[in-house]
Amino acid sequence: MKGDECKDKEIVVRGILEEHYEKEADRFYSTLFKGPKTSLCREGVCSKNEIIHGFISQIHNPLKNHMLIGLGIAKVGLLKKICIEYTHNPTTISIIEDPLDGSNPDEIANPSHALLINKLSPGLAKEIPKNITIEWIDVESFISNDKESNKGCMGWLFV
Numbered sequence: 001m002k003g004d005e006c007k008d009k010e011i012v013v014r015g016i017l018e019e020h021y022e023k024e025a026d027r028f029y030s031t032l033f034k035g036p037k038t039s040l041c042r043e044g045v046c047s048k049n050e051i052i053h054g055f056i057s058q059i060h061n062p063l064k065n066h067m068l069i070g071l072g073i074a075k076v077g078l079l080k081k082i083c084i085e086y087t088h089n090p091t092t093i094s095i096i097e098d099p100l101d102g103s104n105p106d107e108i109a110n111p112s113h114a115l116l117i118n119k120l121s122p123g124l125a126k127e128i129p130k131n132i133t134i135e136w137i138d139v140e141s142f143i144s145n146d147k148e149s150n151k152g153c154m155g156w157l158f159v
Helices: 048-058 076-084 122-131 139-145
Strands: 011-017 038-042 068-075 095-097 113-116 133-136
Touching: 011 048, 011 076, 038 048, 048 068, 048 139, 068 076, 068 122, 076 095, 076 122
Parallel strands: none
Antiparallel strands: 011 038, 011 068, 038 113, 068 133, 095 113
């Protein structure tokens, strides 16, 4: 329910755009998790394929140079642990359920939406991707090889 804390065992997914990652240096920018209000998707509400299709339809935009290149995947409990154990600035975080019904003109329907509501230090924001699962995606191959509907999670439940 909107505003409820996500359970520690719940898996959340963050879309990684080309602007979040410097390939030559193999490093992530703090903007990937800096916050406040970092958007995530809950894999328990929509499948990973639905979430990927949602990211492709909503944030992957080559014309605006927003290129989806990967996913950051972690359990909520792991994200909390990374943040509280961060040596330079231990931080307690909250990840809340924030399903979007699309009724606000500025939002896209997404029943799996969640928010990491805290603002993180740049150092902590860069530490997170080093400690979670990163899956790289070739968007064109994904679209052509995927047998499921390409509507995605964002919007399909509220159409």
